[in-house]
Amino acid sequence: MPFPDGAELAELHVHLGGSVDPAVMWEIAHAQGIRLPTKDYWRFVDLVTVTPKRKKTFEEYLSLFRWTELIQSSPIAIERSVYQTIAGAYRRNNITLMELRFNPMKRNRGGEQDLDHIMMAAVRGIDRASLEYPVKTGIIVCLDRTFTLKMNEVLLEKAAKFSSRGVVGIDIAGPPVDGFKYSDYRAIYRRARREGLGLTVHAGEDEGHSSVRDVIDHLQPDRIGHGVRATEDGKTMEMLEKSGAVLEVCPTSNLNTGVVRGMEEMRAVFQSLRRFRVGFTINTDGPEMLMTNLRKEMALLASEGVLKTEELARANAAAFRASFIE
Ligand SMILES: [Zn+2]
Numbered sequence: 001m002p003f004p005d006g007a008e009l010a011e012l013h014v015h016l017g018g019s020v021d022p023a024v025m026w027e028i029a030h031a032q033g034i035r036l037p038t039k040d041y042w043r044f045v046d047l048v049t050v051t052p053k054r055k056k057t058f059e060e061y062l063s064l065f066r067w068t069e070l071i072q073s074s075p076i077a078i079e080r081s082v083y084q085t086i087a088g089a090y091r092r093n094n095i096t097l098m099e100l101r102f103n104p105m106k107r108n109r110g111g112e113q114d115l116d117h118i119m120m121a122a123v124r125g126i127d128r129a130s131l132e133y134p135v136k137t138g139i140i141v142c143l144d145r146t147f148t149l150k151m152n153e154v155l156l157e158k159a160a161k162f163s164s165r166g167v168v169g170i171d172i173a174g175p176p177v178d179g180f181k182y183s184d185y186r187a188i189y190r191r192a193r194r195e196g197l198g199l200t201v202h203a204g205e206d207e208g209h210s211s212v213r214d215v216i217d218h219l220q221p222d223r224i225g226h227g228v229r230a231t232e233d234g235k236t237m238e239m240l241e242k243s244g245a246v247l248e249v250c251p252t253s254n255l256n257t258g259v260v261r262g263m264e265e266m267r268a269v270f271q272s273l274r275r276f277r278v279g280f281t282i283n284t285d286g287p288e289m290l291m292t293n294l295r296k297e298m299a300l301l302a303s304e305g306v307l308k309t310e311e312l313a314r315a316n317a318a319a320f321r322a323s324f325i326e
Pocket residue numbers: 013015173202225285
């Protein structure tokens with residue numbers, strides 16, 4: 001049987017805001033009395049999902065998270081979302097190692113809810129899932145480009161505080177912002193390293209290859225979220241190879257937001273990764289929002305001749321190795 005049939009899989013790049021079944025999100029929203037822009041379930045599904053037929057620009061894609069983050073903005077909602085994501089990943093894909101990322105400050109209703117409660121709820125969701133399914137799960141706290149440095153420092157504090165309870169790393173996500181500089185985050189990333197946290201960062205997705213150089217120069221991450229645009233430039237690829245950072249590639253996400261324009265370009269991306277011996281893993285970014293899952297991602301890459309069966313198995317092994325979970 002070709003990989004990944006039956007194999008245990010690891011997934012490292014999953015946003016909680018994109019990973020919960022719309023039916024569950026709908027129930028959570030109603031249980032909390034949240035006013036949604038539609039009373040029709042199927043229109044709600046359209047509102048929180050992307051498909052090749054309903055492609056979105058990168059900005060439109062990120063704006064979908066506004067709804068999912070609002071719905072997930074309570075301890076009860078977070079616990080259920082985390083639990084459902086892990087349970088679904090195991091049942092559907094036999095994922096036995098998962099790193100789940102979210103920004104707790106985008107789920108506290110502008111400060112109305114206590115961040116510690118949100119974090120504890122996520123830990124409870126993991127604990128509940130671990131009683132039922134053999135999945136090792138870690139949380140990555142997402143800092144945000146639209147936040148002030150001070151707010152992001154608070155997020156680092158939370159990540160460090162909960163590092164003994166399942167937080168395994170930090171990330172920077174969110175839409176591009178004028179004046180945002182990776183170099184401003186040197187101290188935060190150094191401190192996170194000292195706290196024993198794993199370091200990843202979104203770069204080389206909507207931004208060009210220079211963002212990948214910036215993060216290597218200033219943040220020395222263990223992994224880079226996406227990073228595919230590094231392949232536009234040979235020098236950047238050499239830097240990347242030397243740094244040892246592993247890419248978290250999310251194929252369907254990149255295709256549906258236009259970051260990678262079609263399968264031809266996808267093939268070129270992986271050819272370049274191969275040529276420069278840059279380590280990579282395969283991920284969904286958010287399986288429910290993008291209406292995919294890790295097995296589908298691998299099947300797509302295999303059927304389009306982007307990666308061979310052995311290469312997919314190697315990418316999966318690389319994900320287990322590059323995980324921040326002990
Ligand atoms: Zn992402």
